[in-house]
Amino acid sequence: MREVAAPSGETPGDQLVTEERAGALWTWRTPVRGLGPATVFDLDGVLSDGSARHHHLQGPNPDWESFLAGVGEDPVIEEVASLLALLDPSLAVVLLTGRPARVRDVTLEWLLRNQLRWDLLVMRRDGDYRPASHFKQDAARALRNEGFEVKLCFEDDKRTVEILRQAGLPTMYVHSGYYD
Ligand SMILES: [Mg+2]
Numbered sequence: 001m002r003e004v005a006a007p008s009g010e011t012p013g014d015q016l017v018t019e020e021r022a023g024a025l026w027t028w029r030t031p032v033r034g035l036g037p038a039t040v041f042d043l044d045g046v047l048s049d050g051s052a053r054h055h056h057l058q059g060p061n062p063d064w065e066s067f068l069a070g071v072g073e074d075p076v077i078e079e080v081a082s083l084l085a086l087l088d089p090s091l092a093v094v095l096l097t098g099r100p101a102r103v104r105d106v107t108l109e110w111l112l113r114n115q116l117r118w119d120l121l122v123m124r125r126d127g128d129y130r131p132a133s134h135f136k137q138d139a140a141r142a143l144r145n146e147g148f149e150v151k152l153c154f155e156d157d158k159r160t161v162e163i164l165r166q167a168g169l170p171t172m173y174v175h176s177g178y179y180d
Contacts, residue, residue: 016108020125022142024135025101027108027121035147038092038119040140040169043099043107045156045176047081047116048074054178071099072106076114080154080174084117092119092148096139098132100124133160140167 018027044050048071056067084093095118099107104123111118122139136155143150150169155161156176164171 018104022138022145023125023128024139024142025104025123025125027104027123029119032119035092036149037090038094038143038148038150039087040094040096040143040150040153041080041084041118042153042155042157042160042174043095043097044071044074045178046154046174047077047084047095048110049077050074051177068099068103071103072110074110076116081114081116087117091151093117094119094143094148094150095121096136096143096153097121097123098135100126100128102126131159132157133163136160137163137167140164140169 015030016027017030017032018025020026041047050067050071052074053067053070056063087093095111097107101123104121107121107123111121122143124135128135140150140153153164153169153171154174155164155171156174157179158173161171161173
């Protein structure tokens with residue numbers, strides 16, 4: 001694994017390894033747990049309640065920077081956090097998000113602050129402007145190639161739900177209201 005730009009200071013940088021993999025940024029908690037059976041969770045609209053900042057994306061000119069500027073302040077979606085905590089400890093938890101790498105550190109701090117369980121965080125590279133569904137389709141393939149046996153995904157974008165299912169990944173739709 002190649003270590004790049006691990007966060008420092010108050011963030012859990014010493015326990016993290018970040019690498020570019022399959023056109024995405026993968027951050028592992030170390031020591032890396034075995035691969036094998038895994039669950040995959042989206043962040044925005046599934047674990048993280050971004051409804052207070054979603055208005056930045058509405059209208060003809062979505063303001064992505066303002067939308068992303070608030071990611072560290074989102075409340076946790078408690079039901080999904082509870083589900084995460086109830087999962088069998090043998091399952092790996094992959095967080096697959098369309099967020100770009102430039103909000104990695106604030107995302108890691110948010111995960112730590114909210115004491116959420118995870119093993120691998122997969123983010124877009126900065127400058128990747130593909131639809132999130134395309135990014136996640138490629139990421140799903142890469143996870144499988146890596147050796148993960150994805151048992152179930154949780155996702156709030158119906159286009160992505162369909163694409164993950166087409167890729168053979170069982171996926172549960174979570175209603176966030178962001179795409180209504
Ligand atoms: Mg989402």
